[in-house]
Amino acid sequence: MKFNLWLTKEPSQLQEASEKTPLKKTLRAIDLAALGIGSVVGTGIFVATGQGAHLAGPGVLLSFIIAAITSGFCALTYSELASMFPVAGSTYSYAYVAFGELIAWIIGWDLMLEYMVSASAVASGWSATFVGLLQTVGLNLPKALVTAPLAGGIVDLPAILIVLVITWILYLGIRESSTTNNIIVIVKIAVILLFVFLGFSKVELDNFSPFAPFGWKGIMSGAAIIFFAYIGFDAVSTAAEETKNPKRDVPLGLMLCLAIVILLYVSVAFVLIGMVPFKEIDVENALPAALARYGIRWGGALVATGAIVGMISTLIITLYGQVRIFMVMARDGLLPASFSRVHPIHKTPHICTWITGIITAFIAGVLPLSMIIDLVNIGTLFAFIIVSLGVIILRKTRPNLDRRFRVPGVPVTPLITIGFCFYLIASLHSTTWLRFIGWLAAGLSIYFLYGLKHSQLQKEYKLKQTKLNQ
DSSP: OOOOTTOOOOHHHHHHHHHHOOSOOOBOHHHHHHHHHHHHSSHHHHHHHHHHHHHHGGGHHHHHHHHHHHHHHHHHHHHHHHHHOOOTTTHHHHHHHHTOHHHHHHHHHHHHIIIIIHHHHHHHHHHHHHHHHHHHTTOOOOGGGBSOGGGTSSOBHHHHHHHHHHHHHHHHOHHHHHHHHHHHHHHHHHHHHHHHHHHHTTOOGGGGOSSOTTHHHHHHHHHHHHGGGSTTGGGGGGGGGGBSSHHHHHHHHHHHHHHHHHHHHHHHHHHHHHHSOGGGOOGGGHHHHHHHHTTOHHHHHHHHHHHHHHHHHHHHHHHHHHHHHHHHHHHTTSSOGGGGOOOTTTOSOHHHHHHHHHHHHHHHHHSOHHHHSHHHHHHHHHHHHHHHHHHHHHHHHOTTSOOSSOOTTTTHHHHHHHHHHHHHHHTSOHHHHHHHHHHHHHHHHHIIIIIHHHOHHHHHHHHHHHHHHO
């Protein structure tokens, strides 16, 4: 019996999975917004701001706005699909309805790249920042225990330990994880606002001239870097299955998340450029160094602490999103069934959580940051393109589905989103494309060797075909 690679799920199947889920439905719009902020506002605001300024000059303010517009369009498309299909799995689940199983697997495999590798990169960055902060107070850890083997050490132990701690928090339950994240988000926003408050009086308008020293090309290059500082808001949609009123709270949470993030980012960029000529910005330590430049060292230490705290919340949401995607793919039979088992007490996919955490900890502890960060960008943009196409296709193929939130201006709005994403992908280095193709090839091999044979949808299809042939 032949397989059908283009089998699609019925929306009713997703709705049934959402209603029968053993997961706790405890999250509200404010929790979802905090999840998104916790995921987005992390390493990006502390690193990408300085990197973008070196490419665009003071014009990085426009880079932030262009990246924000792109992210806003992406959030609109996510909101429509999340309100239609309030299930865990995010883009993977949407693709299963709009495009069929093969594309859904590709997207699921792609999301593994975005979430798990991104979490490893954040853990590695957290370790470097944490070790640096300890050094400022005179505590020097052995280099062999804080450096990956390929970078000249034995193991990056802090990176491993922070991932395992976050994994334990996620194992306990989403309510506990959400509460932890909400506290961290409050602290993180307070620290960022402190930087804006302390630095605003030091802003010199002369630093904004010339505004675009590298022209429009520089501004767009800056936008390509800055865009990745917004990555993470899509993790909100992975929590739809654990939301009290997903058709209302998911779109509201997404929009609230992006509105706060955009305000924070543009404020930080304005103050940073105003404080320090763009050529003199310390890319690796932009905000603390800017305050230290004016003798506000205590403020710099607080901001550095905020960066460490911020990365913890980013880790929580990134690992959370990966676990939920693994769980849904296993529920569909594309991955081993153990990934979908839910703990009888904590009501979390405990086996999947620990498997994800251990793999992530291993990557973070063994591979250097420069090696594990490159693939995240292209994987995320690819997922955004699929979501935008899904909105257009489902408006044609499933016009009567209940849409509590509708993207305005379809198909123009999703097409604009796709155009922005393709433009940013085109700016990435060719080696990133080659690595991405290699990753997809590995994923397709797993699908054809395991997923296709164990797929629940394929089993149902073969059973129907057998009955028709009898």
